[in-house]
């Protein structure tokens with residue numbers, strides 16, 4: 001039998017004994033939900049939904065860890081083994097995308113009758129929960145939007161990925177269907193994400209602050225490890241895909257040059273040095289920014305004038321979380337959550353981060369303007 005690595009210190013290092021690694025006394029996610037829904041009764045209809053989404057994220061966490069060893073890796077195929085067509089994003093779906101989409105669909109539609117309809121990054125159109133679950137009647141006062149696996153390409157190289165979701169009130173006024181989803185981010189009542197990384201973390205806002213929970217891999221349950229999360233007012237992180245630098249607009253290039261050469265300006269006028277980071281999964285980069293302060297950015301480029309990040313199920317939920325934690329979410333010219341949506345899969349230039357960092361970026365965009373020559377940057 002293999003020796004317990006924590007039972008002795010054969011390496012000579014002072015390895016802590018098992019008895020020193022006792023569990024912290026932390027509140028469970030379900031207990032947190034119970035208390036929050038008692039304090040804010042308007043959230044009570046969503047209690048079961050949040051609980052089911054947390055369970056779904058725990059399941060996805062396990063799927064992600066098994067992606068390389070089990071048959072859930074690679075391109076998705078149909079019943080007869082044929083490769084599926086590209087999805088509405090022009091991307092070939094991976095098996096993991098398909099499986100995780102199904103898990104999230106069932107969490108939202110199968111856990112209670114609170115959610116009436118869902119829209120996913122992985123599906124062309126929004127769907128009624130009655131259609132998802134094969135029921136007859138559509139009930140529910142809310143609609144949910146989600147990206148089941150954000151940054152799925154990262155799985156190939158064992159890097160972090162995430163899940164993002166947001167919930168709106170169901171507007172039953174015409175136009176029906178997709179129209180019920182086309183609400184500004186300011187209308188969102190709750191948002192969250194799960195990050196599958198060194199630890200699996202679930203971050204949630206119900207519009208009254210932000211709380212974070214860590215998945216205990218032994219108990220398969222989330223625990224309240226990050227109460228009342230607050231983003232620093234200013235931070236050093238600069239998270240952009242700088243490989244795209246030459247395709248970005250002059251003001252964004254000017255901003256990047258400025259923070260790298262002159263540092264980041266704090267509200268008291270002092271400066272801090274910039275520190276570049278880029279995981280390539282929005283959830284991972286934005287979580288890093290939430291914890292340490294700074295700015296995540298995916299601006300428009302020559303080939304993608306609105307950038308790559310999807311307004312409804314990526315930018316808006318993340319912007320709500322950042323704002324609720326004391327930060328900001330901007331298009332470079334204004335608040336992301338004020339953007340009027342016109343379609344479910346639309347993209348929007350996305351900047352998420354600390355207020356001082358976002359302020360400096362918006363100042364640059366205003367000062368240099370969109371039409372300036374590249375060399376003036």
Ligand SMILES: O=P(O)(O)OC[C@H]1O[C@](O)(COP(=O)(O)O)[C@@H](O)[C@@H]1O
Nearest residue numbers: 149150151152153241280281282283
């Ligand atoms: O590889 P790029 O162009 O830097 O794109 C990375 C960005 O694309 C995203 O992965 C979104 O795309 P997916 O949801 O399709 O994976 C973001 O999470 C990430 O910030």
